[in-house]
Structure formats: structure tokens, C-alpha cells
Amino acid sequence: MKVPLLDLKPQYAQIKDKVIPEIMEIIENQGFILGPKVDRLEKEMADYIGTKHTLGCSSGTDALLLALMALDIGRGDEVITTPYTFFATAGSIARVGAVARFVDIDPATFLMRVDQIEKVITPKTKAIMPVHLFGQCVDMEPLLAIAKKHNLRVIEDAAQAIGSKYKGKDAGTYGDIGCFSFFPSKNLGCFGDGGLVSTNDSQLHERLKGLRVHGGQVQYHHQEVGLNARIDALQAAVVSVKLPHLAAWTEGRRRNAALYNELFKNNPEVVTPIEKPDCFHIYNQYVIRVKNRDALKAHLGEKEIGCSVYYPLSLHQQKCFASLGYKQGDFPESEKAADTTLALPVYPELSREQVEFVAATINAFTKK
Numbered sequence: 547m548k549v550p551l552l553d554l555k556p557q558y559a560q561i562k563d564k565v566i567p568e569i570m571e572i573i574e575n576q577g578f579i580l581g582p583k584v585d586r587l588e589k590e591m592a593d594y595i596g597t598k599h600t601l602g603c604s605s606g607t608d609a610l611l612l613a614l615m616a617l618d619i620g621r622g623d624e625v626i627t628t629p630y631t632f633f634a635t636a637g638s639i640a641r642v643g644a645v646a647r648f649v650d651i652d653p654a655t656f657l658m659r660v661d662q663i664e665k666v667i668t669p670k671t672k673a674i675m676p677v678h679l680f681g682q683c684v685d686m687e688p689l690l691a692i693a694k695k696h697n698l699r700v701i702e703d704a705a706q707a708i709g710s711k712y713k714g715k716d717a718g719t720y721g722d723i724g725c726f727s728f729f730p731s732k733n734l735g736c737f738g739d740g741g742l743v744s745t746n747d748s749q750l751h752e753r754l755k756g757l758r759v760h761g762g763q764v765q766y767h768h769q770e771v772g773l774n775a776r777i778d779a780l781q782a783a784v785v786s787v788k789l790p791h792l793a794a795w796t797e798g799r800r801r802n803a804a805l806y807n808e809l810f811k812n813n814p815e816v817v818t819p820i821e822k823p824d825c826f827h828i829y830n831q832y833v834i835r836v837k838n839r840d841a842l843k844a845h846l847g848e849k850e851i852g853c854s855v856y857y858p859l860s861l862h863q864q865k866c867f868a869s870l871g872y873k874q875g876d877f878p879e880s881e882k883a884a885d886t887t888l889a890l891p892v893y894p895e896l897s898r899e900q901v902e903f904v905a906a907t908i909n910a911f912t913k914k
């Protein structure tokens with residue numbers, strides 16, 4: 547039985563009838579840049595997330611860049627984040643000329659350890675960038691208390707966490723700015739690259755809006771040097787068509803995660819992901835931990851079961867960040883996670899039989 551890590555075709559089948567006329571309408575009107583489709587998406591997303599403003603942009607990476615720029619973070623500043631995340635988190639910090647300062651992760655959740663943040667605060671620290679990795683939120687309450695105490699800004703990397711909740715509120719509504727991605731493999735993906743920033747601060751919203759179009763609110767008049775970081779009308783329309791399905795798709799992911807948990811329950815060789823009691827996990831990835839990860843990965847490949855390692859090399863060990871001065875062993879839990887974790891197929895349209903086949907294959911292999 548073939549089980550891909552992600553198959554977007556069954557999702558497309560559910561939206562095809564609605565999305566094609568939307569796309570055709572834009573093509574017929576030849577209005578590709580911003581406009582009513584983007585305005586509509588921004589309103590819908592603000593309602594969905596529960597925030598005052600959102601602003602569509604060109605990618606999750608550019609959402610992070612816009613957020614850093616809007617908060618005046620740049621050369622000489624430090625931003626505290628996790629080394630166990632997608633590259634863009636720290637990449638965007640470096641791109642604005644700031645320095646990423648890492649804290650290790652909690653091995654049980656793979657999320658940054660909030661109790662380690664104060665240890666790395668210096669007079670140069672300007673912000674904290676928590677990453678709601680795999681679809682579960684960082685402990686935002688203590689994090690916000692630290693930010694308040696030290697007068698730091700908070701940028702949430704919610705690229706993997708749309709609809710994820712912490713204490714009843716959505717990811718991306720806790721910090722100064724929340725950053726989302728519509729990359730196709732995220733829970734709410736478009737037909738290419740796209741992203742979004744959210745904020746409850748109207749002044750920040752205006753600043754972000756200007757930064758999205760070369761730093762000028764009035765065309766050809768520039769207050770500052772911004773980016774070309776707009777979302778296409780076509781991509782905004784795709785996201786709008788998908789949004790009403792998101793809650794059901796999330797439930798599908800949660801159902802598959804619960805089924806895996808049940809099927810791995812009696813196998814001590816497989817450590818399953820945990821959902822914290824005050825969180826609503828959206829399982830952008832369902833990530834297990836096993837001892838012989840690479841052997842298991844190869845075995846699953848032979849059985850035509852898709853799986854992937856997120857992420858095989860922690861950011862403090864990346865060549866491009868050598869100048870940060872970290873070395874192997876500095877963040878042992880991140881390094882251990884990079885060596886032992888494996889993401890399994892969890893997308894909502896998987897059949898029960900497929901999930902059972904994946905679990906049975908893993909159980910048979912690890913018990914050998």
C-alpha cells in the first residue's frame with residue numbers, strides 16, 4: 547500500500563468546483579496585484595484567527611522579515627529563538643542584520659524552553675521569536691511575562707500553527723506580530739508561495755502595509771525602504787476558498803494523530819508526540835522519536851511509505867551561522883531531536899487502513 551507523506555490531490559478535489567471560477571474571474575479581470583480578493587482574505591483571516599488586523603504577503607519568510615522590519619529590529623540587535631525549526635526563522639533574523647540567540651528545546655514537545663530565555667537576554671536583546679513547531683504552541687503566558695519584564699517584542703512564528711490554540715486563543719494573537727505561511731505543505735496552503743502577518747496594533751498594521759509595498763503608503767512616495775512582499779490576488783483567492791474547510795481538515799489530522807497514538811501505545815520503541823493540556827495541536831506534522839531512525843526511514847522508503855526528517859541539522863550547526871560562535875553540544879536536545887525524529891503521513895484524507903498500515907509497518911520493524 548502506497549502512503550505518501552502528503553498528497554494534496556484529494557484536497558484539491560474538494561475545492562476544484564469553487565477555486566477554478568475564482569481563478570478564472572481574476573484572469574478575466576486581469577487584476578493580479580492586491581485588490582478585492584486580498585482585502586477579502588485579510589478580513590476572513592482576521593476573523594478566523596481572532597485578531598484585529600491581518601496583511602497578506604508573499605511568503606512565511608517574508609512575513610517574518612516584515613515583522614522584524616516593522617519592529618525596527620536590525621544591525622546590532624539580538625533576537626532569541628530556537629535552533630530546532632525551519633531555516634527561515636533564524637534566516638530572517640540574519641537577513642535584517644540582527645543576531646539569533648538560541649535556547650534549547652523541551653524534548654517532550656520540541657518547543658523552545660521558555661525557562662531558558664532569561665539566561666540569554668543581553669542589553670542588545672530586542673525580541674523573542676517563539677516557533678509553534680509542528681502545530682503546537684509555545685508556553686506563551688510565561689514567555690509574555692518575560693518579554694514584558696525586559697521590554698522585549700514578541701514575533702510569533704506561526705507558519706506551522708494556523709488554528710492552533712493556547713489557553714483558548716489562537717497562535718499568532720499573543721505577540722506583537724504573528725507570522726503565517728501558505729506554503730502548500732502547511733495546513734492552509736495556496737498554489738505556490740504566500741504568507742500573512744497578524745497584529746492587534748493598528749499602528750504596526752499601517753507600518754507593515756507600507757513595508758509590503760516598498761515602504762510607501764502613497765504610491766511613489768517612500769517613508770522608508772521596504773520590500774516587494776505582496777500576496778498575489780490568485781493566491782489570496784485560493785486561500786479564501788480553502789479556509790471554510792480548514793477546521794474539518796484539522797479534525798482529520800487530529801483523528802489520524804489519535805489513531806497513531808493508539809496503535810503505538812504498546813510499543814515502547816516509539817515515542818509519540820504529546821498534546822499539552824492547555825493546547826490545541828493542529829498536527830502540521832506528526833513526529834515520532836525512535837532509536838534507529840535512519841534504518842526505519844530507509845525501511846519505510848522500501849515499503850513506499852512517505853516520511854521525512856524535520857530537521858536533520860539544528861540551526862546552530864548550519865554553516866551559514868558559523869559566525870554566531872556555537873558548537874556541537876551547545877543545544878543537546880535539539881541535536882538529539884535532529885537524530886531521532888521522524889515525521890509520518892498525517893494529512894486529513896488518509897484512510898484508516900493507510901494509518902494502520904504505517905503503524906503496523908513501524909511496529910513490526912521496531913520490535914525486531
Ligand SMILES: *Cc1c(COP(=O)(O)O)cnc(C)c1O
Pocket residue numbers: 605606607608631632634635677703705706726727728729739740741
Ligand atoms: C514554512 C515555515 C516558514 C517559512 O514559510 P515560507 O512560506 O515557506 O516562506 C517559517 N517558519 C517555519 C517554522 C516554517 O515551517
